[in-house]
Amino acid sequence: MTNEHFSQLVKQYEKLVFTICSQMVRDFQEAQNLSQETFLSAYRSIDSCPSDQYKPWLCRIASNKAKDYLKSAYARRVAIPGEETLDAIPSHASPEDLYIEGESESRAQRIVRNLQEPYQKVSVLYFLEEKSVEEIAEALKRPKKTVQTQLYRAKAMLREQLGKELSQ
Known part of the structure; x- marks a missing residue:
């Protein structure tokens, strides 16, 4: 796949990928970061995906990135006194x-x-x-x-x- 085709793919699905990440992590900046990571991962392994399956494939990558983020140590960090933990805030x-x-x-x-x-x-x-x-x-x-x-x-x-x- 050429860079131009991949750019078109990004433009076509960037809102969908961001929405998936945003709904899962509930943090605007992290959702942006995860969207970028999603497309970076997709770019690295674009040849392994059939051309008619880009949308579900990108959705799967985005949801996996968000799940990994939520499992990470950063998301489970210990709260500083006076600061709420992420678990204490309703999603x-x-x-x-x-x-x-x-x-x-x-x-x-x-x-x-x-x-x-x-x-x-x-x-x-x-x-x-x-x-x-x-x-x-x-x-x-x-x-x-x-x-x-x-x-x-x-x-x-x-x-x-x-x-x-x-x-x-």
């Missing part, structure tokens, strides 16, 4: 989604901490510290039924507050 989440999720969590925490007593203590223990009703009743020395009632009222207050903030 479907975009940076914008992660930011919005973090903002929503901090807003919800702020609203919980600003509730009036007795609802604030119960809510902090239940929503933020994830204690059970029984644990909260024991910690606050209150009857279980009282804690349940306070949680019910706190949830209504939280719904109202969150509704107000979302409508702004």
